[in-house]
Amino acid sequence: MQRYLVGGAVRDQLLGIKSKDRDWVVVGSTPEEMLAKGYQQVGADFPVFLHPETKEEHALARTERKSGRGYTGFICDFAPDITLEEDLKRRDLTINAIAMTESGELVDPYHGAVDLKNGILRHVSEAFEEDPLRVLRVARFAARFHHLGFQVAEETRNLMSAIAASGELESLTAERVWQETQRALGEKAPWIFIRVLRDCRALCPLLPEIDRLFGVPQVEKYHPEVDTGIHVLLCLEQAVKLETDTDTRFAVLCHDVGKGLTPEDVLPQHINHEKAGLPAIKQLCERLKTPKSAKELALLVAEFHTHCHKALELRPGSVVKLLDRCDAWRRPERFENFLLACEADARGRTGLESCPYPQVQFLREALVVCREISPKELVAKGFQGTKLRQQLDRLRIEAVKQIDRQSFA
Known part of the structure; x- marks a missing residue:
């Protein structure tokens, strides 16, 4: 032995x-x-x-x-x-x-030691082709070691392409696909995971909702990178810099899924892409059997990220409504992740990676002043039911009105 x-x-x-x-x-x-x-x-x-x-x-x-x-x-x-x-x-x-x-x-x-020294991800033998899960594993290792300069060997990339073309990826269970995806999102360069899968044509059978974003144009004035898929990769890069968790990075990955469904005759505009993408995100999450926390945050960010971008322009009542729709009162930690995802979206644009994003600080301040208003105190004063809700909203709106927006500009 x-x-x-x-x-x-x-x-x-x-x-x-x-x-x-x-x-x-x-x-x-x-x-x-x-x-x-x-x-x-x-x-x-x-x-x-x-x-x-x-x-x-x-x-x-x-x-x-x-x-x-x-x-x-x-x-x-x-x-x-x-x-x-x-x-x-x-x-x-x-x-x-x-x-x-x-x-x-x-x-x-x-x-293997030579490949380690040279930064090469290379398959051991032709048996590699027998296990479709290895396509995701190689992409994940590429994301993990990208900062060390590692690249996938050409012959290994060819085998990965052959596996994708064979239809074997469709035999993978949802749990294993999600497990590898979630782990990849937690790596140092999760955008490389997506890029490697796409390069070997494995992204389409695994994550078609994300794959269809590549090649979809956006208005160049707001998105110098133009391509929606490239934008999502840039957003993931910014999400890493913001030290986000995997749920937040998954939300960043999914936030523009609706743009992949925009009719060609209205491109590069993407009217109402926020809500248009919600059914596709739900389908994606159900197929992968993602945790509830990941699904809920992804839907939240997809639907309301443009509201966050316009936060400084919103009326006080709309600000309170946004906080309410995000359930920021009871789930401030998730709301913080929502804000970070929106910030990653704003900075995930070519040449705008360091742009100021005061909306986050403004909405954080709005939540602070609104949470200082105690529903229990209002109940003690006799407010109940609809009148309690109306009074609570009125006081919250007044509190938001008092915030000096110029200080965030």
Whole structure:
């Protein structure tokens, strides 16, 4: 029995990055021996064991043989005579197929260390083509390591294109597509995830609502980049700079979905694109089975981002109505994410990345002064039902009127 540190732990160590998990592969053993040594078995598809002390995952070396469609259509063999090289060959990228002995020596039969040094994301073997999920994984790694200069190897990109053309991506479950998308949105360069998928023609079968935005023109006066798809990528870049969470970045990704539905005869205008995109966003979220929080924020940003852009021009009553529609009173944290998404949208335009966006500060101030008005105090004064609502709105509107808008201009 021999064990080797594998995968991300080795890759990140070579890159000088702190790794969250340490996974091991065990060669020359059996489930019975592992259990006899005190390891705890977990997982149903193939034997994975937790170390009795460190609780780190140890998997028996295995090979995989394609037996059906999708990423689950495999037959696994974990016999004790399977070699480390055979186990590493089934992995996706060479940079993830490096092992390390317990004494710290590298075992690198597929030259992953060289690809790490050269910033190349390259598939290990032709078996890559058997697992459609790897298309998303490569795009996610491209997003993760973009800041280090990593690029997808041409031959790997060709294989990804072949997988997209084969229809295999349609066999992926919604949960796995969302899981990879959500993780990619949390990477340092999520816009690269979208770009890589589009380059290999995988974006259309996976996220058609986003893919159709590319090539759709906008008014150049307001959008120097013109192309709506490029605008969305620029917005994602700004969302990262604003240190947003994945729900907010998903909302940024979806905020202009309605522009992909604009009739050609009215382009580059996009009248009422905010509400026009809501059914498509709902369909997207239902298909991917996104969490409720992501869906709600995406719909909120899509419907009201132009209201936020015009905040300094809105009447006090309209400002209060916007806060009410966003449920800012009860969910101020989500409202803050809404504001950040709108700011990313405003700055996601070529040449306008550093433009001032005072609307955010104004709406934050509006929420502060409105929340100082206590509904409980009004109830104590005898206001109830419709009269309570009317009095609350009236006082909130008066509070917004008192804000000096010039100070935000």
